[in-house]
Amino acid sequence: MNRVVRVVAVMVGLVAAGVFALAGTGPVAANPAQLTARGLYKVKGAPATLPPTQLAGFAAGCFWGVEEEFRKQKGVVATAVGFSGGHVVDPGYRRVCSGDTGHAETVYVEYDPKAVSYEQLLALFWDLHDPTTLNRQGPDEGEQYRSVIFFFDAQQKAAALASRDKLQKSGEVPGKIVTEIVPAVPFYKAEEYHQQYVEKGGRAGCHRRKGVSL
Secondary structure, three states: OOHHHHHHHHHHHHHHHOOOOEEOOEEOOOOHHHEOOOOOEEOOOOOOOOOOOEEEEEEEOOHHHHHHHHHHOOOEEEEEEEEEOOOOOOOOHHHHHOOOOOOEEEEEEEEOOOOOOHHHHHHHHHHHOOOOOOOEEOOEEOHHHOEEEEEOOHHHHHHHHHHHHHHHHHOOOOOOOOOEEEEOOOEEEOOHHHOOOOOOOOOOOOEOOOOOEO
């Protein structure tokens, strides 16, 4: 079953279960109380008033499972899935799947730097996927599944480059790391049914380097 068909099947099941309702051609918008000031979706247990936060952006294959793993990380207060790195404005999931927009499936992560460091987020990113496969993760192939780190400042860029070089030299990966490390560019949130897809009952997995398939 391809991903589009699986999405539709899960949407139907979730609507039937009352997880979200459909209005017009798509699901209703998120409750504003669930969103941070940056427009990301709070994790369960996040405080009503958030501490000062920072953003990180990662693309590591299918964004469903990647988002779920970052939402489990202590210190992460909110996430959102969407599309970044392309040349089409606000493309939408189906358009990105066509392969002609240049976007990567991306997870934005809002985190409390006093509770989790950017370096810890990088370590999780590297572990969640195989950074040596170009435009592919597991069975998912296409430019939208490429490996990317979108940095927001010079410190993040330096940390990302250092972590990549350290991993490459460690011998833990079987080939050359092809992960792009580029400045953050416009990020377009995916349709509502993609947000917290696993929490809503969808199935997804990451392709961990260390042999653990989720």
